[in-house]
């Protein structure tokens with residue numbers, strides 16, 4: 001996993017609620033056996049016509065918007081547990097998704113891949129949408145160590161929650177596997193005294 | 199000071215009343231780390247071809263062995279064709295993914311019930327069927343509908359591929375304890391109202407995000423009255439309201455289902471297990487973070503009209519005229535995709551496809567319900583109706599009971615097991631624009647194929663729709679049929695609800 005300390009970027013707005021992982025990456029693109037290349041099919045059916053022509057009204061095809069931040073409606077990442085959704089967003093260049101709610105599994109998957117799910121209040125989210133839609137080049141600064149989203153045009157820092165352990169992981173670029181493998185002795189000791197062994 | 203005396207900790211603290219969820223969770227905590235996460239032990243790890251290859255790769259890349267390979271079982275289900283399973287898979291990518299699973303299972307020595315094996319099937323159907331799923335266990339799989347296994351009083355939930363790798367490497371996950379919600383359904387379901395209607399009703403009430411962050415326990419007389427198949431249907435769809443999972447306290451129904459299954463404990467171990475399982479219930483005064491109550495008598499046969507499972511209505515009532523402002527964009531986008539209008543009734547809508555299958559409703563009981571209704575009837579000529587059993591065992595049972603013939607005579611095709619049109623990774627796709635009444639769990643845009651329009655319903659509603667060729671008022675139909683056909687198939691059908 002790559003380290004994530006500070007990101008400066010503009011944002012791409014997707015003001016749709018309940019974006020499910022089937023939209024982020026449709027099931028028919030899950031047949032690969034590696035992690036690479038999913039970005040091409042990110043939001044496939046919203047982004048392209050069946051014949052492969054880009055849909056002009058979809059935000060990722062709109063030249064007005066660019067950046068490594070996806071600004072999305074409430075309850076982002078619901079539905080299927082496919083981690084491919086996080087891989088696709090990451091592969092397409094996104095490092096942060098800002099929303100006012102994330103589905104649990106998506107949140108975990110994102111963090112395990114260095115993609116930051118940054119949760120703000122509904123009110124802040126609406127104001128961010130308004131800001132970006134009006135001024136697409138608006139820049140943001142996301143500081144993981146400080147747990148702050150800085151919005152320069154508002155001259156304001158918006159704090160966000162981040163699990164302390166996950167924060168360390170992001171800052172140092174390590175993940176749960178590294179941690180768990182180091183717990184081997186404790187795990188084996190636990191296995192010896194389990195209430196009911198199967 | 200007297201105060202000091204009063205504040206002394208009680209040497210024998212009272213035993214705290216616990217929820218079922220907490221009893222199981224606490225028994226699986228290896229250790230707790232700063233920030234409130236637990237190193238959480240996993241008893242059973244189920245894998246399939248779609249979400250495991252990258253995890254095996256990761257293990258290899260880091261040079262790690264499988265920590266507890268005997269606690270893993272694999273099957274091929276998402277990609278597999280539902281016809282001619284004895285032949286090589288035609289689709290190249292699907293074939294390579296299924297082959298990769300076989301290769302990995304050989305390399306890492308994992309038990310695989312692959313294509314053609316007598317125990318193959320949808321991972322959430324074979325787990326319970328083989329007795330792999332047991333009360334008090336923690337069970338994970340790289341698939342969100344792992345919540346199905348909660349029907350046995352287990353903590354079961356879906357995980358991402360990185361977590362699949364974590365469990366492979368350590369048999370543990372790092373998790374924070376979710377909040378607990380109890381959903382109680384009092385009373386008894388009306389005739390013709392099934393477990394699927396029950397869960398679609400709950401999701402419609404709570405909304406797709408209504409249980410996010412919670413682990414749900416289902417309780418109440420209506421839940422206790424369900425068969426194991428029905429309980430699995432309910433727990434299966436917990437995830438569709440955002441819950442991390444759902445579970446039901448085990449009871450006689452659970453124990454009777456499990457006894458004698460291949461992986462169930464035998465002999466003395468069965469007795470020990472039983473004694474432990476009987477302690478698995480929420481204590482009378484256990485506290486939940488949220489409580490919801492419904493009355494079973496309010497539930498009618500349900501259907502979804504939109505593009506998330508929360509957009510459900512009683513079949514006999516119209517689509518809402520409007521929704522809360524915050525959901526208005528999603529609502530109109532959904533109706534546009536589905537070709538419906540606000541306030542419109544769905545009764546009379548012509549339906550071209552019926553899919554009976556998926557880990558929600560593809561068990562033997564579902565097939566019996568369908569067969570009982572269609573016996574002596576015919577599907578409408580314009581309807582394409584496929585039935586995909588959840589496992590090889592279900593398929594064989596159906597054939598042994600002669601259901602395949604009943605279904606064939608009515609014009610339904612009984613296929614070979616797999617996920618099939620639930621997510622359309624194989625060739626079973628619903629054409630763009632076509633309406634499909636489906637017994638699966640997700641009606642997302644394009645879920646059953648690009649442009650496909652999915653209406654989620656119970657197997658009974660699906661069977662009736664296939665016969666009628668359009669959506670009808672199932673509750674009214676059943677009422678009149680019950681009166682006119684006091685004996686015969688419908689009574690059989692009612693018996694199996």
Ligand code: SF4
Pocket residue numbers: 275276320321322341343556557558616617620621638639
């Ligand atoms: S049947 Fe559908 S929901 Fe169930 S495991 Fe397969 S794809 Fe997932």
